[in-house]
Amino acid sequence: MTSVGSLNPLDSPAFANYFLDDAYDEMFSSAGAVRPPYAPLIENFLTMSQDELRRRKHSADVSFLNQGITFTVYGRNEGTERIFPHDLLPRLITHAEWAHIEKGLTQRITALNLFLRDIYHEGRILADGLVPREIVFSCKHFRRQMRGFQVPRNVYIAVVGTDLIRLQNGEFVVLEDNLRVPSGVSYMLTSRVVMKRIFPQLFRRCHVRSIEHYSQSLLATLRSLAPEGRPEPTIVVLTPGVFNSAYFEHAYLARQMGIELVEGRDLVTHDNVVYMRTTNGLRRVDVIYRRIDDDFVDPLAFRSESTLGVPGLFNAYRAGNVTLSNALGNGVADDKALYAYVPQIIKYYLGEDPVLNNVETYLLTDRVQRQHVLANLDKLVVKAVGESGGYGMLIGPHSSAEQREDFARQIEADPRNFIAQPTLNFSRAPCMIDDHLEPRHVDLRPYILFGDRVTIVPGGLTRVALRKGSLVVNSSQGGGSKDTWVLNE
Amino acid sequence: MLSRVADSLYWMTRYLERAEHTARLIDVNLTLMLDESPLSADRRWQRVLSGLGNPPDFEWTGDADALANLITFDASNHSSIRSCIISARENARQVREQISSEQWQQLNRLYHEVTRSYTEDPAGAQPSEFLQAVITGTHLFQGVTDSTMNHGEGWRFIQLGRYLERASATLILLSVYTQEFWSQSDLTMEGNEYLEWIGLLRSCTAFEAYRKVYTNDVNPERILEFLLLNEENPHAVRHAIDCVQQALEAIHGEAGKRRAAPLGRIAGRLQATLQFAQVPEIIGQGVGVYLKEILRQCQEIHTNIYQIYIHYSIETALAG
Structure with a gap:
């Protein structure tokens, strides 16, 4: 034991503003002892001088800036490009914790994929009455155009980012499935590069599992979904363009995989075959990793005013000449109302109990549940089912009477559009706020790939609600990120 | 490479x-x-506007500083320096992944310099202060481009853009000057006229180079020869067309020769024309007519590049 290790770190000046309460703290047990995996980390940080810490923090920031790791905030005119705030202290996940998460996510994705196949074909689960038809058919992301269409390898969900949180008892639960166009993986990859450069010794001491193979696995996953008879498929990333908030990520992934980044205007269809315009003429495209929402993919099949997509793309897809990934119509399975049924869905298709539990969810279409929610709006979180990114959300304990009235009105008018959940005191991790360490709420978004097999790179995006007391981790709402270190045994 | x-x-x-x-x-x-006297200011700034190809919305109102300010800063006009740099950066942003980080940083720096100096103090913004910054900034960008980017297909398209624009600009400027001064040129020049020809050379950063070749004997025929037919002067039309032809040949090589045959013909012919032309011949044909014809051929090259590599129809591409 070093001299620092024998002291309780909570007594050091860096932790002067730190506090522990009934929320799970990632670094300290409720008694205030450092959790064993964090021991090398805390020792390393406490032996560094303030200047040294500041220097490394600065070096990390500059590195993010130079790499152009930015996101776009909607609804503001000036300075819409911002650097993603990044916290220096990594979040650690033990080998055993990860094994559990991996098992649970694999199970969940497998079941959700079977569910999507079922509702776009026979609809057994609906006929058996486990999931109410209204929920599926009233979902605005249900795509009747997908009915009866055989997607390659029956894979609807190839790329997923699932949001997990950790409850007071330390248990990881699923908060949200993102089955359409999940983003954020580029932050996971780039922040790892920066951390490795800034803390090389610490990184080695902690035995962190590598995530370097993500882009290779993504490419392999996409390749495995290529149409029949295309042994050397041409794969592209389809982006809405530079004005999209995740453009950096689209460009980053294309570069990492060594494939073209295309926009809708680069693609043309002819006789149900998709081509990209190159200086060398038209080149056939076999797999499209599309980062455009369903609605905008093809103006002939979906929203006719969209100029982002490619006319005729959907027909080419249905003809089996090109693979779109993720498949269209996935939004029905990550609808926040359907979320409440996922445990039954897992049980129905796999005959297993869910490894990872759900958060308790109230469906507002049910009269009794609705009345309970309306009476307790100040204690609950209400979310609009179709929204993401932290928009369209009411956090009861942090809301004004006016906001609650507004939501109550909206709920009465359209109960299908909302769900409610208890306000969760999810886990916190220490973050560098100015020169001090303070606890902030964090979630975890691992990325799952599903092609000819399931691949989950050991890591993910740990998002931090940087504002004091805030429960919202979304980057558009003042959130930041931490590097996530999954440890070897 | 994607056409876009x-x-x-x-x-x-x-x-x-x-x-x-x-x-x-x-x-x-x-x-x-x-x-110079205020009297000739009129002619000067009319000439500047003609030399820029008479961009719409710019008008000579008698105030040189106001006009210079407008051409430099006016964001609502596509031809202003500020708009050009914003457009260049916007194009670069669309292909951020295709250019080097050094290129992007340099262009970004230039962009911030231009937009900031204006937005901070629109009334007091002085063009002269950063005209130099723009010139240095663009030179830097060229150097960074040539030394950090792969000299592959993308770089070739950069060369095409640079030299076609340069050839056109020099041609237009030459037309304007020869139209105004050629008729009266009995080869003995008065003070002002002498200054104007030097101004033309300076506008093409060619005055020093000219003196090295011809001494300080400023003579319109030699200036025409130097700016039009010189092989080594980087702002001469011939040099620019040589570079265009070089870039095109490299692109044809990578993108298939057959489709590019008509373009190869046009560019090759223009290159040969400039290579073997002589000033007395050009004067015999009429300088204005000759320059106009060369400019037309430059535009034809641009149109053909677009037809073959960028905006080709699907039918022709599928047939080829």
Whole structure:
């Protein structure tokens, strides 16, 4: 034991503003002892001088800036490009914790994929009455155009980012499935590069599992979904363009995989075959990793005013000449109302109990549940089912009477559009706020790939609600990120 | 390479080259103005506008500083230096992944310099202060481009944009000067006229180079020869067309020769024309007519590049 290790770190000046309460703290047990995996980390940080810490923090920031790791905030005119705030202290996940998460996510994705196949074909689960038809058919992301269409390898969900949180008892639960166009993986990859450069010794001491193979696995996953008879498929990333908030990520992934980044205007269809315009003429495209929402993919099949997509793309897809990934119509399975049924869905298709539990969810279409929610709006979180990114959300304990009235009105008018959940005191991790360490709420978004097999790179995006007391981790709402270190045994 | 990417790279450099050319033209004329009577100011600034191809919305109202300010800063006009740099950066942003980080940083720096100096103090913004910054900034960008980017297809499209824009700019400027001064040129020049021809050379950063070749004997025929037919002067039309032809051949090589045959013919012919032309011949044909014809061929090259590599129809592409 070093001299620092024998002291309780909570007594050091860096932790002067730190506090522990009934929320799970990632670094300290409720008694205030450092959790064993964090021991090398805390020792390393406490032996560094303030200047040294500041220097490394600065070096990390500059590195993010130079790499152009930015996101776009909607609804503001000036300075819409911002650097993603990044916290220096990594979040650690033990080998055993990860094994559990991996098992649970694999199970969940497998079941959700079977569910999507079922509702776009026979609809057994609906006929058996486990999931109410209204929920599926009233979902605005249900795509009747997908009915009866055989997607390659029956894979609807190839790329997923699932949001997990950790409850007071330390248990990881699923908060949200993102089955359409999940983003954020580029932050996971780039922040790892920066951390490795800034803390090389610490990184080695902690035995962190590598995530370097993500882009290779993504490419392999996409390749495995290529149409029949295309042994050397041409794969592209389809982006809405530079004005999209995740453009950096689209460009980053294309570069990492060594494939073209295309926009809708680069693609043309002819006789149900998709081509990209190159200086060398038209080149056939076999797999499209599309980062455009369903609605905008093809103006002939979906929203006719969209100029982002490619006319005729959907027909080419249905003809089996090109693979779109993720498949269209996935939004029905990550609808926040359907979320409440996922445990039954897992049980129905796999005959297993869910490894990872759900958060308790109230469906507002049910009269009794609705009345309970309306009476307790100040204690609950209400979310609009179709929204993401932290928009369209009411956090009861942090809301004004006016906001609650507004939501109550909206709920009465359209109960299908909302769900409610208890306000969760999810886990916190220490973050560098100015020169001090303070606890902030964090979630975890691992990325799952599903092609000819399931691949989950050991890591993910740990998002931090940087504002004091805030429960919202979304980057558009003042959130930041931490590097996530999954440890070897 | 994606056609859209080639398009963006091509226009990125065309806009930068245009910004640089405009900046130098304004800078040179602001300086020359100090040596002359207010009477000739009229003709000077009309000439500057013609030299820029008479961009719409710019008008000579009698105030040189106001006009210079407008051409430099007016964001609502697509031909202003500020607009050119914004457009160049916008094109670069569309293909951020295709250019080097050094290129992006340099262009970004230039962009911030231009937009900041204006937005901070629109009323007090002085063109002369950063016309030099624009010229230096674009030169830096060219150097960074040549030393950090792969000299592959993308770089070739950058070359095309740079040299086609340069050839056109030099041709237009030459037309304007020869039209105005050629008729009266009995080869003995008065003070002002002498200054104007030097102004032309300076506008093409060619005065020093000219003196090294011809001594300080300023003579319109030699200037025409130097700016049109010289092989080594980087601002001469012939040099620019040589570079265009070189870039095109490399692109044809990578993108298939057969489709590019008509373009190869046009560019090859233009290159040969400039290589073997002689000034007395050109004067015999009429300088104005000759320059106009060369400019038309440059535009034809541009049109053909677009037909073959960028905006080709699907039918022809599928048939080929």
